[in-house]
């Protein structure tokens with residue numbers, strides 16, 4: 001029976017299949033989780049956000065830079081790489097989009113200048129996965145580096161950030177997603193993985209945290225608690241409970257940035273943001 005628990009009537013309980021964004025969505029707002037993952041069809045989302053376009057474009061350019069043979073990983077490749085997969089959605093106009101492209105190009109150019117092109121990470125946008133008795137986790141880490149540790153090679157989780165706010169060491173420590181990647185990377189690569197890093201491209205800073213086995217396990221048990229809460233709510237709805245009560249709204253500042261704001265009774269009162277509002 002492996003990792004599965006026996007439920008009543010001897011039937012195995014199904015594991016909760018999750019990604020960091022699924023767990024994070026529920027933790028932010030259970031109603032948003034329901035709109036994104038439970039209701040079918042899912043309510044229509046608002047228009048795409050310009051900041052997501054910039055983030056996706058930068059991530060893809062860096063992934064494709066690492067996909068080049070190491071002797072071609074030059075800064076000069078970046079304008080072509082960034083342009084080739086640039087996402088132009090959500091901007092106010094062409095002028096704003098061009099300014100965002102130039103800014104993003106500056107970030108990746110200075111970031112790549114600080115990298116060793118001959119380094120071969122363990123993974124680029126690599127899926128790492130693990131199971132516990134409650135959940136089956138999978139997530140795509142931006143980059144997993146191989147670095148020497150005190151007792152042999154270690155894996156390090158690297159997450160690129162392109163938002164306005166510079167993350168701190170507390171953000172790296174508190175990030176459940178980073179901890180779950182590290183937890184899963186240890187099992188996927190069969191080597192220690194305790195260090196997690198947020199690489200903020202606009203400022204060129206790195207916010208890092210060294211986890212312990214205990215802190216990784218703690219984050220995993222929190223994820224299991226969230227998974228249990230979600231499964232309980234989903235089962236209650238399947239058994240006829242009121243979905244609005246099982247997946248309550250959690251109004252707050254996030255509502256203005258929520259894709260489902262227009263369809264949510266709590267969100268329609270919150271001030272709307274233009275899709276390019278985070279462009280500054």
Ligand code: SF4
Pocket residue numbers: 029030031032035249250251252254255256258259260261264265266267268
């Ligand atoms: S608008 Fe606010 S309350 Fe409604 S789903 Fe989105 S985050 Fe939750």
